[in-house]
Amino acid sequence: MLPYILKRVGLGIIIVLLAVALLFCMIHLIPGDPARIVLGPRATPELIAAMSARLGLDLPFPVQIMRFFTNLLRGDLGMDVITNRPVVEIVIGQLPYTLWLIFCAIIFAGLIGIPLGCYSALHRNTLFDRISGVISVSFITTPAFVVALYALLIFAVALQWFPSVGAGDRGDWLDQAMHLVLPVFSIGLAWVGYLARLVRASMLEVMEESHIRTARAFGLSERRVIYHYALKLAILPTVSVIGVGMGYLLSAALLTEIVFSRPGIGKLIYDSVITRNYPVVMGSVLVSTILFVASTTMSDLVNAWLDPRTRSNL
Amino acid sequence: MKDSVLTIRNLSVDYQIEAGRLQALRQVNIDVEKGAIVGVVGESGCGKSTLISSIIRLLPQNAIIRDGTVEFEGSNLLDLNDEEIRAMRGTKISVVFQDPMTSLNPVLSIQQQMMHIQYRDQNSRSEKLNKSLALLESVGIADPRTRISQFPHEYSGGMLQRISIAMALQAQPSLLIADEPTTALDATLEVQIIHLLKDIQSKVGCSVLFISHHLGVIAELCDSVVVMYAGEVVEHGTVRDVFHNPAHPYTRKLLECDPAGIQTKTRMLPVIPGEIPNLVNLSDGCIFRSRCQSALPICEMHVPRKHEITSTHSAKCHQLTA
CATH class of the missing domain: 1.10.3720.10 (MetI-like)
Structure with a gap:
């Protein structure tokens, strides 16, 4: 029974990682700059650049996905853009x-x-x-x-x-x-x-x-x-x-x-x-x-x- | 005459289907004497399974027992209520079913299943376990102590059939019904199982009703034979009577078709032309007439009556009386 459990759980982890990678790619493929959307139509270019840097959107895509995964493994899902609370905290709360x-x-x-x-x-x-x-x-x-x-x-x-x-x-x-x-x-x-x-x-x-x-x-x-x-x-x-x-x-x-x-x-x-x-x-x-x-x-x-x-x- | 364990008289069973009433068994008479092994032979669809299900009263819901009695140790099984017949099953009458791979529950271990069937006994768990182990040992399962906790899919077909036999003999029944117990097994295993059955039968002393379509097995194992065709007993006699002096045209055809009996080299195996007649809305006349090569005009009109050839041998054919 134990080998079976390990096998199934291992498979589960792989599926989650793949699904997350796919999700990450999909969000990035959606047209529109998240920083611009968060800040609204009247945001100045400086503000947008600052927001992009804060969200890590200015980095090359492979670096972004690597950062996302390393943060994920540390249990860090980033910060809520609006309330500035850790996302993990919000999600776990709900x-x-x-x-x-x-x-x-x-x-x-x-x-x-x-x-x-x-x-x-x-x-x-x-x-x-x-x-x-x-x-x-x-x-x-x-x-x-x-x-x-x-x-x-x-x-x-x-x-x-x-x-x-x-x-x-x-x-x-x-x-x-x-x-x-x-x-x-x-x-x-x-x-x-x-x-x-x-x-x-x-x-x-x-x-x-x-x-x-x-x-x-x-x-x-x-x-x-x-x-x-x-x-x-x-x-x-x-x-x-x-x-x-x-x-x-x-x-x-x-x-x-x-x-x-x-x-x-x-x-x-x-x-x-x-x-x-x-x-x-x-x-x-x-x-x-x-x-x-x-x-x-x-x-x-x-x-x-x-x-x-x-x-x-x- | 020796005392009978099972006496079936005029048993007629119908199935209510959309097209009408299918007359699966018609006026069947079978005697199983104490300690005897009686073979029932016939092709698929001749009513063998209906016969077994009628004896243990596990017929499908659309079955209607139209007529007849099934006397077993002095009581008519067809008159018993549900609780009374249930008390008979597995204790007085046991069945070994056809396909061992599907006739045991796949998600319960052999131990669980063997313990469950002893639910009537007052023994403790360890006594029941020991009894199960002894039973497995007696049918030739090596190392029963480790194997008993395994599940059916971990056994081979031959082993499972041995286990089925062990389970059927658990309560030392007076009648063992074997429903084509070797059909799903290969030839070498078939011989082993037959020997095991014969061996155990002589030890336990039970009577056996052995259903098969394998003539060689019947000849090897049984004392007497009942030949069934399309829901009727067409011939009945000792193995010697039926195999050496077949009286009914169907029995003769059946013996001709047995590959083991063919002497000359041939590319075409013999067959009985035609099919089993439709058993819905039966007309009068002999049931075998459409496939019989020596049918007489009378065969169209009347159902042949049982004709006693000797005191042990009888058949239902107009030619015997004509």
Whole structure:
């Protein structure tokens, strides 16, 4: 297992570095001088030159990218152009909000979607299965920000069950949890449907496999056959999808954070793009990339832990 | 007559499919005597798997048992409720399935699977483990103590089939059903597995219902043979009866087609022309008539009745009675 972990983590690091290099190049390929944009249209050439020197934009491109990487390895992502605070500090400050949001959304989706899929698969073609199929597909097709807007209108404005704006008071766990409910619901709903469909399909497939017949032929209880023999296999594709899904939830989180005016990485990217705050854009995109790679790596490791065949192939 | 372990009478099973009712088994009669090895032979689609699934009651949901009884040790298995039949599976009746590579769970270790099937016993974990190790040893798995914690994909097909046999014999069943246990294995392993089965059968003393389409294996292993065609038993008798004096045209054709029996060099292997008839909306008449070279007019009209050739040998063919 250890060689496999090392291999996957090593691969993850390489992917992050490549992604960051690509990102760096892309930002530099975008037309327009960041220094000029930051300072606005009425900036004097002297000011622009000073800003360029401060951001290191006057250096040749290879030197810039080398500097960026050496700084990165030291944990230095540069300074926020506007507030003059270290970017690392800003990003780390916003990260927990987004992490909680995504994490809770996946838990919410998994807790409802996985049992729903199982139940549908085991009661195939019943009324329940058909209804859950229709509902799942409609969940999948509704964009997160639409759900967010309606959730806001219904549960925050009309019914006033949950607060509408922000992330709650620092230190007040209950308040923060209450503020999480609607955003989590908004981005998790599509995943409830998606996971339900996915688990149903893989469960149906596994239940047809011949080892399930063997397990039954040994008189194992139906509970053990389903939850021990079938689900352990049927859950494997879901684990992979959740790994990738955590990454996609980041983009869903962006819109949801804006709708609910919640702090978070998504809101940070949005705000810094609007204000052309390139170091912050760079820093938050970097963190998102790491998050994406980390979650896919994690799901690969969980898969390897669950499935001995993956483990021994590497 | 010796006492029977398994007596199947008039078993008829249909599958409800879109085109109508597929009559997979029709009036099947099979006897398995105590300690006997009975072979069931027939080509693919003749109802062998349906037969096994009916005995252990693991038929697909669209199956309908239309008629018949499956007497096993004094009770009709078809009358038992779900809990009662589950208590039989793996204890009184065990099955060794066809493809060992897919018939064990790929994400559970052999140890986990062998321990799970002993869930009924009151033994401690270490006793169950020791029993599993002894079972593995008895089927010829070298170094069971290290190998037992491995997963199915770390074993070869032959080894997995040995493990399947060990697992099936765990509770010392009175009936072992072997569903083409050697079909997925190569020829040398086939011989080994057959010898192992025969060996273990004589030690445990269980009866065996051995399903195969390999005539040579049946002749080697079994005491009596049931020849099935398209859901019917067309001939039944001792190995000697059926192989030396086949009475049904299908059995004769089947024996002619066995490559092991061909004496002269040939570029074309013999085949039985035609296909298994469609079992949906069956008409009257002999089921084999469309492929039979010696069909009579009567074969179009009536289903042939069972004809006793000797006390141990019977077949269903109009020519025997005509």
